[in-house]
Amino acid sequence: MISVPGRRAIRLPGRRTASLSSTSSISLLRTSSLASPTSSSCLFAMANTTRKHHSRRSIHSSERRTSTVADLPGTLPPIPPQDVAASNRAPLSVLPLSMILRSLATTVVSSSPILLPPSLRIMVALAHAKNPVLNPDMNPLLRFFLKKSFYAQFCAGENAAEVRATISRLKDIGFTGVILGYAKEVVLESSDAKDMAKANLGEETARDIEKEINPWRDGTLETVRLAEPGDFVALKFTGAGSLALHQLKNRLLPSQHLGESIDAICELARDRGVRLLFDAEQDMLQDGIDDWTMKFARKYNDSPETATIYGTYQAYKKNCPAVVSRHLADAQREGFTLGVKLVRGAYLGSDPRECFHDTKEDTDACYNSIASSILARQWSATVQGEGEFPNAHIVLATHNVESVRRARAICDAGGAKSDIAFAQLQGMADEVSCELVEASQSAQKENANARPLPVYKYLVWGTTGECMKYLLRRAQENKDAVQRTRNGRDAMWGELVRRCKSVVGMA
Numbered sequence: 192m193i194s195v196p197g198r199r200a201i202r203l204p205g206r207r208t209a210s211l212s213s214t215s216s217i218s219l220l221r222t223s224s225l226a227s228p229t230s231s232s233c234l235f236a237m238a239n240t241t242r243k244h245h246s247r248r249s250i251h252s253s254e255r256r257t258s259t260v261a262d263l264p265g266t267l268p269p270i271p272p273q274d275v276a277a278s279n280r281a282p283l284s285v286l287p288l289s290m291i292l293r294s295l296a297t298t299v300v301s302s303s304p305i306l307l308p309p310s311l312r313i314m315v316a317l318a319h320a321k322n323p324v325l326n327p328d329m330n331p332l333l334r335f336f337l338k339k340s341f342y343a344q345f346c347a348g349e350n351a352a353e354v355r356a357t358i359s360r361l362k363d364i365g366f367t368g369v370i371l372g373y374a375k376e377v378v379l380e381s382s383d384a385k386d387m388a389k390a391n392l393g394e395e396t397a398r399d400i401e402k403e404i405n406p407w408r409d410g411t412l413e414t415v416r417l418a419e420p421g422d423f424v425a426l427k428f429t430g431a432g433s434l435a436l437h438q439l440k441n442r443l444l445p446s447q448h449l450g451e452s453i454d455a456i457c458e459l460a461r462d463r464g465v466r467l468l469f470d471a472e473q474d475m476l477q478d479g480i481d482d483w484t485m486k487f488a489r490k491y492n493d494s495p496e497t498a499t500i501y502g503t504y505q506a507y508k509k510n511c512p513a514v515v516s517r518h519l520a521d522a523q524r525e526g527f528t529l530g531v532k533l534v535r536g537a538y539l540g541s542d543p544r545e546c547f548h549d550t551k552e553d554t555d556a557c558y559n560s561i562a563s564s565i566l567a568r569q570w571s572a573t574v575q576g577e578g579e580f581p582n583a584h585i586v587l588a589t590h591n592v593e594s595v596r597r598a599r600a601i602c603d604a605g606g607a608k609s610d611i612a613f614a615q616l617q618g619m620a621d622e623v624s625c626e627l628v629e630a631s632q633s634a635q636k637e638n639a640n641a642r643p644l645p646v647y648k649y650l651v652w653g654t655t656g657e658c659m660k661y662l663l664r665r666a667q668e669n670k671d672a673v674q675r676t677r678n679g680r681d682a683m684w685g686e687l688v689r690r691c692k693s694v695v696g697m698a
């Protein structure tokens with residue numbers, strides 16, 4: 192999940208949001224992306240190759256083991272920015288003016304203490320509107336305004352033609368491709384939750400299949416069809432409804448029809464050359480999500496060249512290094528390719544605090560260390576194992592410029608042994624994404640044999656009304672990541688000034 196919807200509910204994309212009983216700890220969800228500036232003491236493993244044989248513990252050690260900064264590979268000075276950014280000239284110059292202006296408007300509103308609170312209140316009202324006047328799918332004027340502004344900033348399109356046009360525009364700018372998600376979410380009201388509690392949740396009923404599993408399966412299959420070969424599709428297992436939720440929570444295998452539906456999605460994705468990213472969600476569901484991810488990875492990631500199935504690993508969790516190490520050991524032993532989507536994690540505000548590293552710096556250290564180990568295919572104090580490193584493909588899903596630059600430095604130095612992709616949300620951290628695009632284009636201009644840096648933008652598709660809750664979460668995330676939003680605003684403003692100066696011959 193990109194960020195967590197708020198208010199005592201579980202978001203079931205493609206389906207509905209399940210309100211849970213008051214005792215359930217997954218009920219209080221909050222957007223949790225925080226914008227602490229990345230510490231210069233950030234640890235990093237890649238350049239730490241001399242330590243690679245140190246402190247090898249059993250990869251089978253308890254996943255609940257606490258990793259602290261002291262466990263993570265050694266402190267190194269941060270890479271000087273000029274080493275990685277020197278060749279970059281005006282990265283945002285790759286964006287069309289319309290995108291610059293839209294991003295500037297969005298970040299100005301999101302970083303303004305005066306404009307943001309009323310804007311957020313309006314977004315909340317629109318996202319939860321029952322009144323047709325406030326429903327963008329029923330009010331053409333409202334739809335027109337939203338479609339041209341916030342929707343265009345973050346979303347892919349309402350139908351196949353629009354989605355294809357957006358994908359093609361992004362590719363023309365220089366992005367490698369997209370991560371496509373399906374926005375439709377169905378909200379489970381509290382009466383549904385009571386029914387859920389009474390129902391025999393162990394059994395797959397006709398209602399589960401017709402009302403929950405099939406709509407999720409069909410929406411996801413449609414999304415896989417809309418994506419182009421080489422693109423990714425992001426999906427959440429909880430989108431398959433209350434039965435899936437129950438099974439994940441209790442670490443049960445998917446029931447028959449649900450299992451067959453996931454198989455159908457995986458088969459279509461593999462046939463089309465589309466890769467599937469299974470989102471990470473709340474802690475109480477994550478072991479179940481990992482079980483399902485590995486089940487399908489074993490089946491579909493049988494080629495060393497590519498991975499169809501990617502699990503998501505949340506570096507803010509203390510058990511993340513152990514989970515990554517265990518999954519790599521499984522891949523090594525059983526001969527399949529591990530697909531790793533590495534995020535910091537979006538449930539800081541709702542999951543139990545003891546799950547997480549004690550500080551943001553520890554999370555950063557964990558993130559960078561896992562990224563470098565997998566990228567360089569080297570065991571480390573964080574990612575522990577023995578013997579040959581298994582085939583692994585990694586997606587670095589982050590807006591953190593330091594993590595991105597550090598990974599890029601490994602690629603630039605020819606140290607990347609695993610397949611890598613960088614991913615940011617559409618409409619966010621464009622300065623980070625465009626720095627990668629620009630660097631890649633510059634390197635290829637200088638040397639036609641230079642390997643391009645694969646950069647992807649994540650977007651959702653669906654009608655304007657269906658995307659409202661996603662848009663609300665983006666607004667909330669921008670509010671929480673104040674410093675990053677301001678950086679984005681300043682970068683867009685700087686680019687606008689640069690273009691004006693170049694028009695009058697001052698640049």
Ligand SMILES: Cc1cc2nc3c(=O)[nH]c(=O)nc-3n(C[C@H](O)[C@H](O)[C@H](O)COP(=O)(O)OP(=O)(O)OC[C@H]3O[C@@H](n4cnc5c(N)ncnc54)[C@H](O)[C@@H]3O)c2cc1C
Pocket residue numbers: 192193194223224225226227229370469470471472503505507534535536537538539547548549550551552554588589590591614615616649672675
């Ligand atoms: C393409 C994409 C896909 C994503 N998919 C998922 C997903 O499937 N599941 C999911 O959970 N998230 C997902 N996310 C969100 C992600 O987990 C982060 O919440 C978000 O990207 C912000 O983190 P960052 O790496 O960009 O950098 P930053 O802004 O530098 O880091 C912010 C993050 O640091 C961590 N953090 C902040 N303060 C502390 C603290 N005091 N102690 C410990 N840690 C702290 C939190 O994770 C916080 O979100 C995705 C993000 C992207 C870009």
